[in-house]
Amino acid sequence: xxxxxxxxxGGGSGSQVxxxxxxxxxxxxxxxxxxxxxxxxxxxxxxxxxxIHRADVVEEVRRAPEFGIAAxxxxxxxxxxxxxxxxxxxxxxxxxxxxxEESESLTLYRGEGRFVDERTLEVEPNDRDAxxxxxxxxxxxxxxGGRPMIPPIDSLEDVDFLTSDDALFLDDQPDSLAIVGGGYxxxxxxxxxxxxGTDVTMxxxxxxxxxxxxxxxxxxxxxxxxxxxxxxxxxxxASVEERDTGVGVTxxxxxxxxxxxxxxxxxxxxxxxxxxxxxxxxxxxxATGVETDDDDYVEVDDRLETTCDDVWALxxxxxxxxxxxxxxxxxxxxxxxxxDDAGREVDYHAMPHAIFTSPQVASVGRTEEALEEAGTxxxxxxxxxxxxxxxxxxxxxxxxxxxxxxxDGEILGCHIVGPQASTLIQEVxxxxxxxxxxxxxVADPVHVxxxxxxxxxxxxxxxxxxxxxxxxxxxxxGR
Ligand SMILES: Cc1cc2nc3c(=O)[nH]c(=O)nc-3n(C[C@H](O)[C@H](O)[C@H](O)COP(=O)(O)OP(=O)(O)OC[C@H]3O[C@@H](n4cnc5c(N)ncnc54)[C@H](O)[C@@H]3O)c2cc1C
Numbered sequence: 001x002x003x004x005x006x007x008x009x010g011g012g013s014g015s016q017v018x019x020x021x022x023x024x025x026x027x028x029x030x031x032x033x034x035x036x037x038x039x040x041x042x043x044x045x046x047x048x049x050x051x052i053h054r055a056d057v058v059e060e061v062r063r064a065p066e067f068g069i070a071a072x073x074x075x076x077x078x079x080x081x082x083x084x085x086x087x088x089x090x091x092x093x094x095x096x097x098x099x100x101e102e103s104e105s106l107t108l109y110r111g112e113g114r115f116v117d118e119r120t121l122e123v124e125p126n127d128r129d130a131x132x133x134x135x136x137x138x139x140x141x142x143x144x145g146g147r148p149m150i151p152p153i154d155s156l157e158d159v160d161f162l163t164s165d166d167a168l169f170l171d172d173q174p175d176s177l178a179i180v181g182g183g184y185x186x187x188x189x190x191x192x193x194x195x196x197g198t199d200v201t202m203x204x205x206x207x208x209x210x211x212x213x214x215x216x217x218x219x220x221x222x223x224x225x226x227x228x229x230x231x232x233x234x235x236x237x238a239s240v241e242e243r244d245t246g247v248g249v250t251x252x253x254x255x256x257x258x259x260x261x262x263x264x265x266x267x268x269x270x271x272x273x274x275x276x277x278x279x280x281x282x283x284x285x286x287a288t289g290v291e292t293d294d295d296d297y298v299e300v301d302d303r304l305e306t307t308c309d310d311v312w313a314l315x316x317x318x319x320x321x322x323x324x325x326x327x328x329x330x331x332x333x334x335x336x337x338x339x340d341d342a343g344r345e346v347d348y349h350a351m352p353h354a355i356f357t358s359p360q361v362a363s364v365g366r367t368e369e370a371l372e373e374a375g376t377x378x379x380x381x382x383x384x385x386x387x388x389x390x391x392x393x394x395x396x397x398x399x400x401x402x403x404x405x406x407x408d409g410e411i412l413g414c415h416i417v418g419p420q421a422s423t424l425i426q427e428v429x430x431x432x433x434x435x436x437x438x439x440x441x442v443a444d445p446v447h448v449x450x451x452x453x454x455x456x457x458x459x460x461x462x463x464x465x466x467x468x469x470x471x472x473x474x475x476x477x478g479r
Pocket of ligand 1: 009010011012013014031032033034035036037038039040043044045046048049111112113114143144145146164185279282283314315316317322323324325326327
């Protein structure tokens with residue numbers, strides 16, 4: 001049996017622990033059954049954002065006449081869009097595999113890993129002609145990510161359906177699409193397909209789409225997606241059936257009391273985007289002392305060590321923050337703890353996330369509803385995007401920056417809707433993470449004029465302790 005200093009199960013974010021170990025001269029192994037780079041590179045963040053970029057281009061063309069520029073959308077070469085994105089992301093995955101092969105201290109096992117005992121893993125190779133092998137690690141890192149959750153819908157087994165795993169690389173654009181699930185993956189894909197001209201119907205269980213966001217954000221996203229899709233918020237898909245034209249979906253009101261009528265809709269294709277579940281069930285964790293919670297997420301302490309000594313976990317199987325940047329952050333924590341015995345603990349208070357719909361959404365910290373529920377005292381300020389002159393120029397009039405702070409100025413949350421929200425949130429993250437974490441940390445520094453960050457400045461300025469304000473206000477123009 002081959003023995004290693006470190007074995008990482010899952011070649012997504014966690015593989016970087018192995019790379020760092022190999023650079024230190026330790027013997028490291030990674031077990032990966034699919035393309036290197038994990039969900040992010042070939043099934044998640046990158047291909048979905050590349051598709052959304054194409055949707056943004058379509059939107060720019062559609063909106064051009066609003067700005068006095070005659071433009072008309074011609075044909076969309078859908079197959080070319082998906083195949084070029086496919087080639088790009090798979091090239092990246094292959095490059096990552098090649099860089100593994102160049103390292104003498106790093107061994108890649110192509111196959112599925114499962115535990116035999118606390119730190120011994122059996123690898124069932126992808127190559128069916130090859131024999132299973134057993135390897136052992138002094139330290140084991142679990143980073144096997146998640147997969148789409150399939151909800152209990154009557155007769156689902158009788159129809160074809162897509163998940164985000166296969167919806168990103170379709171050869172042909174569906175004429176119509178029913179999306180079940182109103183979370184961020186459903187919302188992003190609803191925007192993409194809708195903007196490109198697919199007739200999209202979205203069914204979301206909650207009263208608004210992206211219900212985990214601050215209520216003000218969810219409301220704007222729901223309204224804006226109605227420009228691209230028929231949205232049924234507050235409905236659950238109950239049953240499906242095959243029809244001549246594709247798939248029929250019956251959805252019922254999520255609120256039994258409301259007594260709303262069931263809806264019946266038809267689409268050429270069905271996409272299930274009802275959340276993700278951890279891949280812990282692939283690991284035979286019963287052979288170890290690694291414990292999981294009721295939803296199969298791995299239990300870890302603040303240093304990300306599992307309930308079994310020298311077995312660590314990170315990323316989507318920990319389930320705290322199911323985002324790639326969170327998995328990368330956890331990778332840095334685990335690497336420091338495993339290689340340097342650093343005793344670092346995770347701290348998610350400044351963990352941001354973004355949703356790449358139109359308008360974009362970005363958020364860090366707590367929502368207003370969470371603060372209310374916890375009985376936390378707070379002040380809030382919301383400034384529309386078009387307070388900033390560039391926001392006015394871009395006509396980003398459904399966007400806003402909302403700040404939540406304690407009465408003594410500590411930033412508790414920030415929620416941004418509008419163009420470049422995913423970039424604009426960063427100064428707030430830096431203030432929360434490295435500054436004193438107060439509204440003055442954002443309001444005091446000079447902001448470039450006339451950049452969109454002036455909308456962030458204007459919102460934080462409202463709650464700042466500064467006696468004098470020079471925050472722009474262009475919201476009075478063009479009303
Ligand atoms: C459509 C979509 C869009 C997304 N967009 C964003 C975004 O914009 N921004 C963002 O931050 N996050 C986004 N995410 C989430 C992001 O992709 C994940 O949070 C991130 O990839 C998690 O990293 P990970 O290393 O934990 O898991 P993964 O990247 O899933 O890596 C786990 C790896 O383990 C392998 N594996 C599983 N079981 C075994 C086994 N038993 N043996 C061997 N190998 C195994 C898998 O094949 C996989 O390669 C998106 C996800 C999806 C699905």
